[in-house]
Amino acid sequence: MSNDRTVGGARREYERVADALRHEIEGGAIAVGARLPTHAELVDRFDVSRATVQKAIKALEGKGYVESAQGKGVFALDWRESAVATHVNGVATAAVEAGSVELDDAIAEAFEADHVTIDAYCLTAESLNAAIVPQARRILRGELEPSSIHVRLLLARPGAHLAIPRIVGDPDDTRPLDRLSELIERHAFTLRNLLEDFGRRGVEVSVEVRTLPITPVAKHYLINRDLALMGYYKVEANSVELPDGDTAEIYDVMGLGARLYPQGPEQRAECQEWFDSLWTTIAESV
Known part of the structure; x- marks a missing residue:
């Protein structure tokens, strides 16, 4: 291959x-x-x-x-x-800024390995979901044959009173949080179902999801124990449709397309310890 x-x-x-x-x-x-x-x-x-x-x-x-x-x-x-x-x-002039890495590329390379491990700390797992779907198709076509896939997700907690997202000028309105909860549950459920299906095809699979009552302002991915990526969420005003059908301008954390930067060996080890400390203490399973 x-x-x-x-x-x-x-x-x-x-x-x-x-x-x-x-x-x-x-x-x-x-x-x-x-x-x-x-x-x-x-x-x-x-x-x-x-x-x-x-x-x-x-x-x-x-x-x-x-x-x-x-x-x-x-x-x-x-x-x-x-x-x-x-x-x-x-x-x-079209050169990509030196040092940044595309999540799609990192995940594509990770799935070439026999044992795939991904620890992710992010808002909803939407970007990770999008990056894994093409690799799942490659597995179905027989192009990839990993022996195991283990994913741990740390996401924002549905139902928690997070600082962001919120309606511009009305931070007490909970509808943006309701919308976020729906997004988190949808993407986490989709990713879990997608990967756990391979468990019925002979691949050793585990997908664990835990949540924190915190709005992440940066996303972190630890991939195959040898790559750590970090990128920043930008807080921007964004017009969205709320669960009740109303449209409102909200302050939101925007992560799709965010540049991700690889961390050095020392930072990678520190990031893993940081992730594990959250995972084993205040994070709650869902």
């Missing part, structure tokens, strides 16, 4: 998607001015997450191959006209 992705800088999932589309544009399979397949179609075609497709499109935009039109789609440009503008002082 070949592995064309490594966290340290080899080919990443979004680069695989971007390269395939770039070759089609350069070769004329996607004509100049033509609309590219939708994000949903690209997700199915390349068996990756929506976040990976979005990053691939962004990379192609930075290199002058495509442009996005609000509400209309993504369209191919004449890449030859913009090729001379893709470098400034010899540095690619």
Whole structure:
């Protein structure tokens, strides 16, 4: 089985998607001015997450191959006209900030191992869910054959009176917390069901979920005991639909697409001790 992705800088999932589309544009399979397949179609075609497709499109935009039109789609440009503008002082303008790692890439590489372990501290596990789904499909196709998968999730506690999310100007309104509880339960339940199904296929699987009465302001992933990633949630005003159907502007912690940074050996060990200390003390099982 070949592995064309490594966290340290080899080919990443979004680069695989971007390269395939770039070759089609350069070769004329996607004509100049033509609309590219939708994000949903690209997700199915390349068996990756929506976040990976979005990053691939962004990379192609930075290199002058495509442009996005609000509400209309993504369209191919004449890449030859913009090729001379893709470098400034010899540095690619679309280069990803050095040192950051995509969760999709890290999880894809982790599932190449015989024994997969993931400890995650985050708000709802939505990003982790999205990163694991393509790997689950690869297992079903027989491309991956891990012997064991062990996941521990530390999430915000449904029903707890958290500081965030809250309605702008009305912190006592509990409806944003009700909405968050629904999201947490949905993503945790989906991830648990997804992985535990492999337990019935001969893979040793455990998915444990515990919660804390805290709104995380940073997310942490400890992967296969040899990689620790950290990223920050940004607090932003966001218009959302509440459980009762009303729409409101809330202060929310936004984590999808957050840059994740690998930690050094000492920080990795410290992060593991920190995670374990929460897991074994104040975290509650669900």
